[in-house]
Structures are given as structure tokens and as C-alpha cells.
Amino acid sequence: MSMQQDDPQLTAKRRRARRTALIFGIVALAFYVAIFCLVRWRHGFGS
Amino acid sequence: MSNTAVAHEHHAEHPSGIWRWISTTNHKDIGTLYLFFSLLMFFVGGGFAMVIRAELFEPGMQLVDPLMFNEMTTLHALVMIFGAIMPAFVGLANWMIPMMIGAPDMALPRMNNWSFWILPFAFLLLLSTTLMPGGGPAGGWTMYPPLMLQTGMAFPFVIFAVHLMGISSVMGAINVIATILNLRSKDMPLMKMPLFVWTWLITAYLLIAVMPVLAGAVTMMLTDRYFGTSFFDAAGGGDPVLYQHVFWFFGHPEVYIMILPAFGIISEVIATFSRKPLFGYDSMVYAVASIAFLSFIVWAHHMFTVGMPLAAELFFMFSTMLIAVPTGVKVFNWLATMWRGSLSFETPMLFAIAFVFLFTIGGFSGVMLALVPADYQYHMTYFVVAHFHYVLVTGAAFAIMAGVYYWLPKWTGHMYNETLGKWHFWLSVISVNVLFFPMHFLGLAGMPRRIPDYPVQFTDLNMIASIGGFVFGVSQLLFVAVVILCIRGGKKAEARAWDGAHGLEWTLPSPPPYHSFSEPPPASAIWAHPYRPD
Numbered sequence: 057m058s059m060q061q062d063d064p065q066l067t068a069k070r071r072r073a074r075r076t077a078l079i080f081g082i083v084a085l086a087f088y089v090a091i092f093c094l095v096r097w098r099h100g101f102g103s
Numbered sequence: 104m105s106n107t108a109v110a111h112e113h114h115a116e117h118p119s120g121i122w123r124w125i126s127t128t129n130h131k132d133i134g135t136l137y138l139f140f141s142l143l144m145f146f147v148g149g150g151f152a153m154v155i156r157a158e159l160f161e162p163g164m165q166l167v168d169p170l171m172f173n174e175m176t177t178l179h180a181l182v183m184i185f186g187a188i189m190p191a192f193v194g195l196a197n198w199m200i201p202m203m204i205g206a207p208d209m210a211l212p213r214m215n216n217w218s219f220w221i222l223p224f225a226f227l228l229l230l231s232t233t234l235m236p237g238g239g240p241a242g243g244w245t246m247y248p249p250l251m252l253q254t255g256m257a258f259p260f261v262i263f264a265v266h267l268m269g270i271s272s273v274m275g276a277i278n279v280i281a282t283i284l285n286l287r288s289k290d291m292p293l294m295k296m297p298l299f300v301w302t303w304l305i306t307a308y309l310l311i312a313v314m315p316v317l318a319g320a321v322t323m324m325l326t327d328r329y330f331g332t333s334f335f336d337a338a339g340g341g342d343p344v345l346y347q348h349v350f351w352f353f354g355h356p357e358v359y360i361m362i363l364p365a366f367g368i369i370s371e372v373i374a375t376f377s378r379k380p381l382f383g384y385d386s387m388v389y390a391v392a393s394i395a396f397l398s399f400i401v402w403a404h405h406m407f408t409v410g411m412p413l414a415a416e417l418f419f420m421f422s423t424m425l426i427a428v429p430t431g432v433k434v435f436n437w438l439a440t441m442w443r444g445s446l447s448f449e450t451p452m453l454f455a456i457a458f459v460f461l462f463t464i465g466g467f468s469g470v471m472l473a474l475v476p477a478d479y480q481y482h483m484t485y486f487v488v489a490h491f492h493y494v495l496v497t498g499a500a501f502a503i504m505a506g507v508y509y510w511l512p513k514w515t516g517h518m519y520n521e522t523l524g525k526w527h528f529w530l531s532v533i534s535v536n537v538l539f540f541p542m543h544f545l546g547l548a549g550m551p552r553r554i555p556d557y558p559v560q561f562t563d564l565n566m567i568a569s570i571g572g573f574v575f576g577v578s579q580l581l582f583v584a585v586v587i588l589c590i591r592g593g594k595k596a597e598a599r600a601w602d603g604a605h606g607l608e609w610t611l612p613s614p615p616p617y618h619s620f621s622e623p624p625p626a627s628a629i630w631a632h633p634y635r636p637d
Contacts, residue, residue, distance in 0.1 A: 066207070066286075073210035073285035080277045084315050091319030091349060095334050098345060 117617065125220070128212030129617060130197045135514075136219050137194030138507070142583070144186030144226065145500075149576050151179035156538075156572035158555055159565050172555035173241035174233060180244035184361065185268045186226050188495065191503045192364040193218070193275045196303050199510065200279065202608040202615060203297045205288030205624040210281035218274040225267035232257035232264075243553060245350055248324055248335040248343050258328065262321045269314045276310035279303055288607075290626035294388065297606050298381065301388050302367030305395045309356045309363075312399075317353040320346060344409055351402035359398040361495060362462075363391055365502030366433060369455045371606075372505050373437050376452035377444030378603035383436040390429035390436075397426050407478045416475045423473035430466055434459060449601075450524035454505035457532050458498060465493030468543065483553075486546025492539045497532075504531075504582065511589050512596035516614040519589040523581055530578035537571030605631070 117123055117132075127133060154175045158166050167175065197215065201208055209215045232239040237255015240246065246261075254261065283304050287296070296304075323334040324346070333339025335346040366387075374381040381387065403411060403419040411419075437459050446452070468490040472478050481487060504527075511519050541564040546552075550561045557565065596613040610628045611619050 069285050070210065073281040076281040076284055077211055077214070077277045080280055080311055081273075084273050084277070084311050087312060088315035088319050091316050092323065095319075095323060095345060095349065098342070 126216070128208070128216050130201050130209045130212070130215065131514075131615070131617065131619075133209075133215050133219050134194045134196075134198030137190045137197060140219070140222060141187045141189075141191035141194060141503075142586075144182050144190070145579070147230070148179050148182035148187055149579065151175045151182065152572065153576050155179065156569040159557070160569040161566065162557055162559050162562055164556055167555070169555050170238050170241055173243075173553065174239045176553050177240045177243055178230070178233070181229060181240070182226070183495075184244065184357070185265075185272075186222075188361045188499050188503070189272060190222060192303075192306075192361070192499075193272075195299075195364070195368070195503070195506050195510070196275075196279055198514065199608060200282060200300055200303060201286070202611060202619055203300050203606055204283060204286065204291055205607050205620050205629070206282060206286035207618060207620050208286075209278050210286050211278050214274050215278055218271050218278065221267050221271040221274075225264045225271065228260050228267070229264035232260050235260070245347075245354070246321065246324070247350070248327065248346050249337075251324065252328055259325060262325045265321050266318055269318045272310050273314045276307035276314075279307040280311075283307075288623055288629060290624075290629050294385065295629065297367075298370035298384070298387055299364065299367035302363045302370075302391050305391050306360050306363045309360050309395055309398065313353040313356045313360075316349060317357075320349045320353065344406075347406050347409060348403065351405045352399075354405065355402045356395075356398040358491075358494070359394060361499045363395065365458070365462075365499045366391060368502045368506040368509070369437065369458050372451045372455040372509050373440050373459075375509070375601050375603040375605075376447055376449060376455070377441045378446075379440055379444045380605075381436070382439035382442075383432070386432055387436055390432040393429040394426060397422060397429070401426065404473055404478070407475050408482045420473055420475045424470060427466065427470055434463055434466075445603075449508075450519075450521060450528055451505045451509035453525065453528045453532075454501050454508065457528070458501045458505065461493055461497030461501070461532075461536075465490055465498055468493065481546060483551055484546035485542040485550045485552055488552050489539050489542035489546060492542070496539070497535055501531075507586070509601070510608075511586065512600035513608060513611075513613050513615065515589050515593075516596055516612075517589050517593035518596050518600070519585050519593065523585045523588070527578060527581040527585060530581065531575060534571045534574035534578060538568050538575050539571070541565075541568045541571075 117129065118126060124132065124136060127136075152175075154167060155172070158164075158172055158175075197209065200206075229239075235256045237257060239257050240251070240254055240261045242251040242254065246265075252258070283296070283300060293301075323332070326332040327334055327336050327341070333341035335341045335343045337343060370381055370387060401419055401423045403415060404423045407416055407419070441456075448456075468486065472481055472487065472490055508519060508524055511517075545561055545564050545568075548561065550557055598612050599609040600613055601609075607620075607624055607628060608615075610624065
């Protein structure tokens with residue numbers, strides 16, 4: 057990518073960035089599941 | 104040649120031709136792809152708008168049948184929101200955020216490539232539905248059941264397209280957050296970031312919070328139709344109004360997703376052409392954060408007439424009116440930045456000033472709509488159409504144009520043609536008001552939205568609006584001409600293309616190298632400001 061990529065400081069930054077991305081990815085999936093649970097709790101799948 | 108120089112040359116290489124664009128992980132390339140894609144979608148969505156305005160030019164059915172008309176309104180909204188406005192902001196974020204914070208690229212470059220390349224397939228899928236038996240989606244962009252469940256074969260394709268758009272947006276948002284939080288120059292604290300970066304950081308949080316909600320809502324609708332569930336089917340014990348609540352829990356923050364980055368652009372442009380530091384930087388950041396927070400607790404103002412307890416109506420009315428406070432702070436700060444500034448009126452500044460005036464008109468009509476008793480009259484009329492077009496066209500779209508004119512010299516290395524730019528501005532700003540201002544009166548007189556035909560007393564104002572629409576549509580061709588001419592050549596742009604500009608992006612040459620900030624920028628570059636002695 058770039059010269060700065062070879063910099064160990066940047067490598068560490070990128071590792072932290074991947075962890076941040078993973079956390080937010082899990083949060084997004086959790087919201088997706090949560091909205092099903094919310095609707096299920098509010099009104100159910102049917103009578 | 105030193106090892107680092109060899110490495111640098113190696114990294115600067117990239118494939119040529121189409122493969123460069125398909126396989127690129129470079130933030131500038133991906134930003135360019137997003138921007139051209141959004142321009143294409145702007146014209147596709149604009150084409151649908153032209154059909155709508157041509158049909159409404161006079162009473163009676165002229166050009167299209169009612170189903171086709173409803174498809175046009177639905178697709179116009181979906182294409183403009185998810186295809187034009189949002190990708191344009193993501194394109195600007197891709198180009199500018201790494202350069203503004205001193206990062207060499209986005210934090211997750213391969214995911215960045217994915218985020219973009221999902222979009223053309225999503226929109227091919229969405230637009231292909233118009234050719235399917237039963238036609239494309241015609242229930243409005245809100246896709247309310249049970250109306251949406253009447254869609255023909257197109258239904259699952261539309262749902263899948265919406266999922267793809269959502270996945271693309273969420274991946275883009277994750278990338279923005281990871282980049283800003285982790286790759287920012289160590290000498291740039293959060294409260295020193297450019298406003299455009301701040302607004303995008305907050306927008307990215309909004310996207311992650313609400314896009315999964317939309318995806319969940321449309322998935323439930325899909326299972327209602329194909330797998331025997333009854334989430335929103337009253338016959339099975341479900342509740343269609345619950346869909347409206349879930350949709351607008353996504354939908355209202357979505358409106359702010361489309362306007363917060365616009366605030367960031369306008370803050371950059373006004374400060375530059377006022378040749379002053381932005382007035383009230385801290386309050387700008389807090390105002391954006393407040394608007395983002397409030398966007399989660401106002402959703403039911405879109406559905407006052409659906410039937411809600413009085414306490415709920417009052418809560419949503421007051422919380423909505425509260426948004427005027429941080430928005431007022433922002434407008435005040437923009438005006439205060441201009442106050443006694445050394446102003447000049449290049450095209451980006453003209454668009455920014457028009458934004459401040461016209462977005463405020465949209466904001467005022469929004470406060471009118473927030474009033475429950477008044478909304479009972481305005482709801483589902485052209486007054487609402489006028490309101491959100493002032494917010495999204497003279498707001499979001501004008502800010503994107505301001506941003507493109509502002510950063511074009513940086514991207515291309517050439518100054519754009521100022522005369523053509525000013526022609527584009529004046530034609531746009533006049534025609535857009537001819538287009539949307541009469542819609543307020545149509546709405547107040549009772550003309551419902553989403554109808555292909557109307558009583559004869561609405562004819563004059565509809566004709567005026569349609570003429571404004573056609574002129575606005577044609578004037579956007581000037582914008583394309585300016586962009587193409589600027590890419591092909593023109594006066595050489597300096598690194599700091601505008602003398603009032605400040606920020607790291609202006610320390611790079613114009614155009615910037617393929618890989619910028621391979622070395623972290625010095626702290627002095629971050630803190631320097633041409634019009635603020637430190």
C-alpha cells in the first residue's frame with residue numbers, strides 16, 4: 057500500500073483498526089438480531 | 104536509490120485500465136468511483152423525477168399509467184437516497200478523510216473496495232425490477248406493508264437490493280470509524296479534527312445503529328410473504344403500524360445521515376471563503392452530536408395521523424421541535440463565521456450560502472410539520488414534498504456540489520471554469536426554487552402527494568413547478584461539463600488552491616500523489632492556520 061505501512065507503529069495502528077471494525081461489525085449484527093427480538097416481543101409471530 | 108525510495112516506487116505502482124478500478128484498494132480511486140457512481144445515479148433518479156414532473160405538468164393522464172407513476176416516485180426516492188446522496192458523501196469521505204487526518208489510506212482498504220463494488224449490483228438489481236412481471240416497487244420508498252406486499256415478482260429483488268445497500272453502507276461506516284479512531288495523526292486530538300471529519304464520524308455511528316434496523320424490518324416483511332410469519336400481518340396477529348415505527352426508527356436518523364456530512368462540508372467552505380477560522384468550533388461539534396442523539400427519539404413525527412396516545416404525540420412533537428436548537432446554533436455559527444470576514448464568492452461559497460438560506464427554509468417548514476395539530480392538515484400533502492426537497496436538494500445536494508467545486512482543484516490539479524460554475528449555480532438556485540417553492544402552496548391547498556392526476560385548480564402551480572424541474576435538470580448538465588473540463592485541463596491549481604483554506608489536505612500537492620502521507624505529517628502542519636496567528 058504505502059511506505060508508511062512498513063512502519064511498525066502503523067502496523068500496530070492497523071491491527072487496532074481491525075479490532076475496532078470487528079467490534080462495530082458485531083454491534084451492527086446485534087442490532088439486526090435485536091430488532092427481530094423487539095418486534096417478536098411486541099407482537100409475536102402470530103396468534 | 105535508498106530502500107525506502109524503492110519501496111515507495113513499488114507501492115506507487117498500480118494496474119492500469121479497467122482492472123485498476125475493479126481491484127483498487129486506494130482511497131482516492133475508491134472515492135472517485137463512489138463520486139462517479141453517485142453522479143450517474145443522480146441522473147437516473149433525476150430522469151425519474153422528470154417523468155414525474157412531465158406527468159404532473161397538467162391534469163389528466165398524459166405519459167404513464169398510474170402503476171408506472173408510482174414506480175417512478177418509489178424508485179426516484181430509493182435511487183436518490185441510496186444511490187446518489189449517500190454514495191456521494193461516502194466518496195467525499197474516502198477522498199478527504201485520510202488526507203484531512205494525515206492517514207496513508209482508509210483503515211480497511213479491501214473492505215473499502217467491497218463496499219463500493221456491492222453498490223452497482225444492488226442498483227442493477229433494483230432497476231431491473233421495472234422489467235419484471237407486475238412491475239417494480241410502487242409502494243413508496245417507505246415500503247409500508249400491506250401495500251408493499253402487493254408488489255409482484257419484484258418484491259424479493261427489491262428487499263435483496265435494500266440489503267445490499269445496507270451492507271455497503273455499514274461496511275463504509277465501519278471503515279470510517281476505524282480510520283478516524285486509529286489512523287489519525289498522533290498530533291491531532293479529536294477536538295482538533297476538521298468539521299467534515301467530525302460530522303462523518305457521528306454519521307458513521309448513526310449508520311451502524313440504524314441500517315441493521317431497516318434490514319431487519321424488510322427481512323421480516325420477506326418472511327411474512329414467503330415463510331408464513333405474521334410480524335406485520337394483522338390477519339395473523341401482527342401489526343402493520345409496528346412496521347412504520349421500526350421503519351421510521353431507521354428513517355429519521357437516515358435523514359441526518361444525509362445532512363450531517365453536508366454540515367461538515369459547509370463548515371469547511373464558509374470558513375475558507377470568509378478567510379477566518381470557523382466560529383464556535385466546539386459548539387458545532389456538540390450541536391452535531393446533539394442532533395444525532397435527538398434523531399433517535401423523534402421518529403413518530405412521521406406518523407402523527409396513524410393514531411397514537413396524546414402523550415406520545417406531545418413527546419414526539421416537543422422532541423422534534425428541540426432539534427431546532429442545535430440546528431440554530433449551527434446556522435448562527437455559519438453566519439458569525441461570515442460576519443466581518445473577508446468574503447469572496449467563488450462557486451463553492453455561492454452554493455454554501457444558498458445552502459444556509461434554503462436549508463433553513465426546509466428547517467422552518469420542518470418545525471411547522473412538527474406541530475401535531477398543523478400536521479393533521481399538512482400530512483401526505485405536497486407541503487411535505489416541498490419540505491424534504493428543500494432539506495435534501497438545496498441542503499444535501501447543494502452541499503455535495505459545494506464540496507465538489509471546493510475540492511476539484513485538489514483532486515484534479517486544475518482550477519475549474521469559474522464562469523461555467525457560476526452559470527451552473529445561478530441556474531440551479533433559481534430553478535430549484537421555481538420547482539419546490541410552489542409545492543408549499545399546493546400542499547396547503549390540499550394537493551396530496553404520490554398522485555398521477557389532480558383537480559384542475561392545482562394546474563398553474565404544477566406547471567410552474569414542472570418548468571422549474573426541467574430547467575434544474577438541464578442545468579445539471581453544466582455541472583458534468585465543468586467536472587469533465589476540469590479533469591481534462593485548465594489553469595494549474597496550487598497545493599493550497601484557495602488562499603483561505605487550511606488543513607492537512609492543502610499541504611499536499613494538487614493533485615496529491617497516489618499514496619499521500621506515506622510519512623506522518625508534522626505537528627506544525629496540523630496546527631497552522633493562515634488566518635489565525637498561533
